[in-house]
Amino acid sequence: MGATERRGRPLPQIPGWQAPGGLAQTLRLLVLVPILLSLVASLDWRADHSQDPLEKCTHDPDYEQLLKVVTLGLNRTLRPQKVIVVGAGVAGLVAARVLSDAGHKVTILEANNRIGGRIFTYRDPKTGWTGELGAMRMPSSHRILHELCHSLGLNLTKFIQYDKNTWTEVNNVKLRNYVVEKMPEKLGYALRPREKGHSPEGIYQMALNKALKDFKVLGCRKAMKKFERLTLLEYLLGEGNLSQPAVQLLGDVLSKDGFFYLSFPGSRARLARRYSRIVGGWDLLPRALLSSLSGPVLLNSPVVAMTQYQHHVQVQMATSHHNLKTLTADVVLLTASGPAVQRIRFSPPLPHRLQEALRGLHYVPATKVYLSFRRPFWHDDHMKGGHSNTNRPSRMIFYPPPHEGALLLASYTWSDAAAAFAGLSPDEALRLALRDVAALHGPVVYQLWDGRGIVKRWAEDPHSQGGFVVQPPVLWHSEDNAQDYNWAVPYGHIYFAGEHTAYPHGWVETAVKSALRAAIRINSGQRHVSPTSSTQEPWQWKGHRHSMARSTTCHLAKRDATPPPLQPQFSLPHTTHNRTAY
Numbered sequence: 001m002g003a004t005e006r007r008g009r010p011l012p013q014i015p016g017w018q019a020p021g022g023l024a025q026t027l028r029l030l031v032l033v034p035i036l037l038s039l040v041a042s043l044d045w046r047a048d049h050s051q052d053p054l055e056k057c058t059h060d061p062d063y064e065q066l067l068k069v070v071t072l073g074l075n076r077t078l079r080p081q082k083v084i085v086v087g088a089g090v091a092g093l094v095a096a097r098v099l100s101d102a103g104h105k106v107t108i109l110e111a112n113n114r115i116g117g118r119i120f121t122y123r124d125p126k127t128g129w130t131g132e133l134g135a136m137r138m139p140s141s142h143r144i145l146h147e148l149c150h151s152l153g154l155n156l157t158k159f160i161q162y163d164k165n166t167w168t169e170v171n172n173v174k175l176r177n178y179v180v181e182k183m184p185e186k187l188g189y190a191l192r193p194r195e196k197g198h199s200p201e202g203i204y205q206m207a208l209n210k211a212l213k214d215f216k217v218l219g220c221r222k223a224m225k226k227f228e229r230l231t232l233l234e235y236l237l238g239e240g241n242l243s244q245p246a247v248q249l250l251g252d253v254l255s256k257d258g259f260f261y262l263s264f265p266g267s268r269a270r271l272a273r274r275y276s277r278i279v280g281g282w283d284l285l286p287r288a289l290l291s292s293l294s295g296p297v298l299l300n301s302p303v304v305a306m307t308q309y310q311h312h313v314q315v316q317m318a319t320s321h322h323n324l325k326t327l328t329a330d331v332v333l334l335t336a337s338g339p340a341v342q343r344i345r346f347s348p349p350l351p352h353r354l355q356e357a358l359r360g361l362h363y364v365p366a367t368k369v370y371l372s373f374r375r376p377f378w379h380d381d382h383m384k385g386g387h388s389n390t391n392r393p394s395r396m397i398f399y400p401p402p403h404e405g406a407l408l409l410a411s412y413t414w415s416d417a418a419a420a421f422a423g424l425s426p427d428e429a430l431r432l433a434l435r436d437v438a439a440l441h442g443p444v445v446y447q448l449w450d451g452r453g454i455v456k457r458w459a460e461d462p463h464s465q466g467g468f469v470v471q472p473p474v475l476w477h478s479e480d481n482a483q484d485y486n487w488a489v490p491y492g493h494i495y496f497a498g499e500h501t502a503y504p505h506g507w508v509e510t511a512v513k514s515a516l517r518a519a520i521r522i523n524s525g526q527r528h529v530s531p532t533s534s535t536q537e538p539w540q541w542k543g544h545r546h547s548m549a550r551s552t553t554c555h556l557a558k559r560d561a562t563p564p565p566l567q568p569q570f571s572l573p574h575t576t577h578n579r580t581a582y
């Protein structure tokens with residue numbers, strides 16, 4: 001799509017864009033229904049969405065408009081603004097691209113020494129093999145993300161989520177998944193007769209059908225009221241009418257246990273079998289976005305403070321020499337995660353309600369451990385992708401697709417399950433994962449391991465400080481319930497975007513949607529709650545390209561869409577890339 005086509009189209013009108021005050025109930029509905037919809041849709045990959053009983057509880061009323069924006073861009077502005085985007089994750093990069101295409105002057109400040117945030121592809125310097133430390137799959141329903149990739153010329157291919165030859169090993173029983181699909185009771189769970197003979201996903205679907213029915217019978221609002229206070233565990237055992245052994249099975253085999261005590265609607269269902277991935281690695285997405293930008297992207301530039309004035313905002317960022325550098329903008333778009341935003345000093349301070357919403361975000365940890373092998377021994381077991389499950393600490397083992405090397409995602413854990421790897425030295429973490437792989441594939445793996453691997457613990461990443469948001473249940477209702485915070489409303493000149501500001505949490509597409517919404521608002525020039533400071537300072541724009549480019553402490557991110565060089569990328573203390581002689 002050429003730039004000229006992107007410009008000059010009418011700005012789509014977003015119906016019901018700003019939820020007026022007092023519509024907390026509506027907001028909660030908008031929150032819950034889409035999560036349930038995505039949960040159910042992702043469970044049943046054969047589902048015809050038009051037949052879905054929840055279809056009438058439409059979520060994302062602006063989805064088609066956002067799709068248009070990602071395809072055609074925004075109206076070219078007549079009042080270009082100086083915009084500082086905080087964070088070069090996918091949200092920040094997408095917003096920057098759309099805004100600069102519309103004619104605004106955009107500068108991105110990124111705390112890390114790389115772009116991409118929680119999109120982070122490991123490229124092995126020795127073998128060239130890749131491993132996704134963050135996002136790795138996109139559900140087929142994420143049309144906006146598919147369109148974004150398409151517009152950037154990225155190729156997508158199938159992410160192999162399931163291979164019938166993979167293993168499930170629990171309760172000292174090890175079975176191929178083609179057996180578990182048909183007879184999960186063989187794993188030693190005392191299932192009820194009606195639960196026997198169904199795959200774990202089928203059992204989960206069985207429980208979810210009750211929620212679907214309630215949405216049909218009660219209507220969206222009443223059903224939402226009913227479910228939003230429940231944990232996943234409460235729902236499965238109560239409304240879902242599953243036996244305790246069946247719930248245990250879902251916890252062990254589908255790694256649902258990490259979400260048992262979190263909100264039922266908020267608990268993520270990563271069970272879809274129709275996923276895509278980006279050919280060559282997910283980091284090609286942020287790299288392609290970067291190369292489409294014209295404004296500066298400053299790495300190693302953590303924003304530490306912001307001061308709002310009547311007509312502008314000053315942003316302070318730290319330099320590597322412990323100095324502060326000040327930039328000025330008309331508008332700031334903040335895409336850093338909740339914990340990262342909490343570390344920024346705001347003057348005037350953020351409203352109490354907003355601070356509460358930030359504190360109310362519940363991030364679950366997520367940890368990935370990759371092991372490098374001399375050859376893909378899983379081919380001997382006829383595995384061409386998919387994942388094995390175990391109730392050992394490693395929980396899920398994902399196999400790379402054929403012809404893509406022998407870098408194995410030996411463990412992917414989230415929420416409470418990630419605790420098994422917390423606090424371990426990198427060597428200990430690698431060896432723990434290796435032990436679990438050996439339990440499934442036999443002691444031969446000890447000989448085939450080439451002694452290298454990588455451990456990524458997102459809870460310990462200083463920039464994200466967590467994996468992704470999964471909220472606990474709503475325990476009380478009030479008009480200003482913190483869980484219903486409307487992040488679409490800016491605070492003075494400060495706008496918000498990022499995975500935590502839209503629904504369903506924890507997806508790349510969610511971050512993209514939030515970025516597009518913020519960009520639409522910024523482009524339309526809307527301003528909201530004015531901060532109290534009204535000091536009239538002379539307009540002073542210090543953020544232009546040349547003054548920043550002169551900075552000795554910041555590095556401009558390189559613009560080229562080719563894959564990054566195969567060199568060690570992990571100098572950060574929270575990411576460990578180890579060679580051991582083990």
Ligand SMILES: Cc1cc2nc3c(=O)[nH]c(=O)nc-3n(C[C@H](O)[C@H](O)[C@H](O)COP(=O)(O)OP(=O)(O)OC[C@H]3O[C@@H](n4cnc5c(N)ncnc54)[C@H](O)[C@@H]3O)c2cc1C
Nearest residue numbers: 087089090091111117118135136137303340463498499508
């Ligand atoms: C292990 C894991 C697996 C995942 N798997 C998938 C998946 O398969 N599919 C999927 O769709 N999604 C997945 N996700 C979720 C997805 O990665 C995120 O939702 C998405 O990447 C978030 O993008 P973002 O731009 O909102 O935030 P981020 O990517 O976190 O970007 C925020 C940026 O802000 C920067 N920053 C922070 N503080 C400051 C500061 N003070 N100043 C300047 N910059 C700052 C950070 O360094 C970061 O670059 C996964 C996430 C994890 C952790």
